[in-house]
Amino acid sequence: MSRVDPTAGREQLLWGWGRTSPARATVVAPERAEQVVDVVRSVGPTGVVARGLGRSYGDPAQNAGGVVLDGTSRSGLLELDLARGIARMEAGTSLDDLMKWLVPLGWFVPVTPGTRIVTVGGAIASDVHGKNHHKKGSWGNHVLSLRLVDGRGEVRDLSPTEEPDLFWATVGGMGLTGIILDATVQLQAVSSSRILVDSDRAADLDEVMALMIDGDDDYDYSVAWIDVMAKGRRLGRSVLDRGRFATRDEVLAAGVHRPADYAPHHLASVPDLFPSGLVNHLTVKAFNELWFRKSPARRRDALMGIEHFFHPLDMVSDWNRVYGRRGFIQWQYVVPDEASDFVRYSLERISGAGLPSFLSVLKRMGPGNAGHLSFPIAGWTLTIDIPVTAGLDELFDDLDRRVADLGGRLYLAKDSRMDPALLAQMYPRLEEWREIRDKADPQHRFRSDLGRRLGLV
Ligand SMILES: Cc1cc2nc3c(=O)[nH]c(=O)nc-3n(C[C@H](O)[C@H](O)[C@H](O)COP(=O)(O)OP(=O)(O)OC[C@H]3O[C@@H](n4cnc5c(N)ncnc54)[C@H](O)[C@@H]3O)c2cc1C
Secondary structure (H helix, E strand, O other): OOOOOOOOOOEEEEOOOOOOEEEEEEEEEEOOOHHHHHHHHHHOOEEEEEEEOOOOOOOOOOOOOOEEHHHHHOOEEEEEOOOOOEEEEOOOOOOHHHHHHHHHHHHEEEEEEEEOOEEHHHHOOOOOOOOOHHHHHOHHHHHHEEEEEEEOOOEEOOOOOOOOOHHHOOOOOOOOOOOEEEEEEEEEEEEOOOOEEEEEOOHHHHHHHHHHHHHHHOEEEEEEEEEOOOOOOHHHOEEEEEEOOHHHHHHOOOOOOOOOOOOOOOOOOOOOOOOOHOHHHHHHHHHHHHHHHHOEEEEEEEEEEEHHHHOOOHEEEEEEHHHHHOOOOEEEEEHHHHHHHHHHHHHHHHHHHHOOOOEEEEEEOOOOOOOOOOOOOEEEEEEEEEOOOOHHHHHHHHHHHHHHHOEEEOOOOOOOOOOHHHHHHHOOOOHHHHHHHHHHHHOOOOHHHHHHHHOOO
16 A cells, blocks of 8 residues: 655644634644655745644644644654653653553653643643642743754754753744754653642632632642632632642552552543533533532542543543534633732623633742743733633733733733734743744744734744
8 A cells, every 4th residue: 555645735624722713724744853854844935833732722733824734643752761750752742642651650741731632742832831830830841852843944952051042932932933853851750640639619719819829839739720600709719629649658548559550531522513502601600500519618638530630621522612613712811929919800800791611720820931932920820711702802802901011921822812912012022032933944934823813923
């Protein structure tokens, strides 16, 4: 049987996870580094962008009318130093695979987002954060080195000490500095596959924020799930889950055998044609109410599996279809500690508008890293999913401006609608990033729908 040329390409309609702005592109799936170089060198004026597992919400992994390079055809571990927990892997390797391979060996990814269905390339390009940002920072903090194909088709070896400018422009650079081929990463040692979790139900926003300020330092991981539909006295009522990996002995003492076993699974999937109207004010309010009442008021040392604590949404495949054909936006901002009142303000505006939103997530962030376009800064980050409805832009345009004026920013991996005029205010090192990118990619071969929408390319 003759083999299909993986660089020949096929036209495909691509979406972000929010399913809001699909675009057609020619998708190529090179399997070897030389083929990635060939694609970059031969690409026309419509440019190319890498795509991982398409878990960013908006349009950064799309390139309408151009080429999209499917990074997932290059996946796998290349080297593993089990004693030191240092692994080199192809950029298309998923965190899901890494966990399956490494957890039984006593190693975990240094940072995991709320889904493990993301690639290493996507994790670096978005500089993703997790429930441990206050302790461990974001993905870029743990990358020891990476190889990047730049806009001239040259393979560059980058690290925080070797060509640090291009390294940090790539961390959080949304794929616009080049194609990451592989990366060497410092893993985190774990002695079991279970988390010991403390849960506290908080009656309102003040209570949950106070709990987080007082106690987060005592925990490796922390996340508050907020009922955004609650108003008035109950505004911000939430369940705060905090924990750390259990030791082998703690797991054995709980009567669980084989403490390092890890075999996550999907429970269900959502049908393709979920009616748009099903996610409405009433259904979501009822769901949130039930969830809040069902959660324990105070629970200590519950033993949870990795997938239950870190990736509850991954248990339902394609849950993004629940929002119907029009899709949904995820709005995520971070504001510095001095602007913590904005958390209340934003919740009041959103719950006041009666927008149906399932649980939203509140986290504390520690200091950011040297990534020019990296999202995290020390302060509060709030994440909300909202189905696309009329009037959304008006509300969020106003909230976005306030975020920018307070020294905060929106997360580019989640964005699908922000005003490009706010970008430089939110990301004050944007010009520095452009200069580095222009040197690495003078012809702007790396192009994406997000890049065009925000005036980055
Ligand atoms: C349910 C859910 C929960 C999430 N929770 C979090 C969270 O807690 N924290 C967080 O930070 N994010 C979170 N995210 C967002 C997600 O982690 C990021 O969008 C991540 O980048 C997705 O990785 P991906 O492999 O799917 O990349 P894609 O979505 O396919 O691409 C994302 C970006 O990475 C670039 N890219 C991909 N591969 C390469 C490569 N080889 N070389 C260069 N650039 C590349 C693309 O060009 C694009 O700009 C969540 C997403 C979902 C769906």
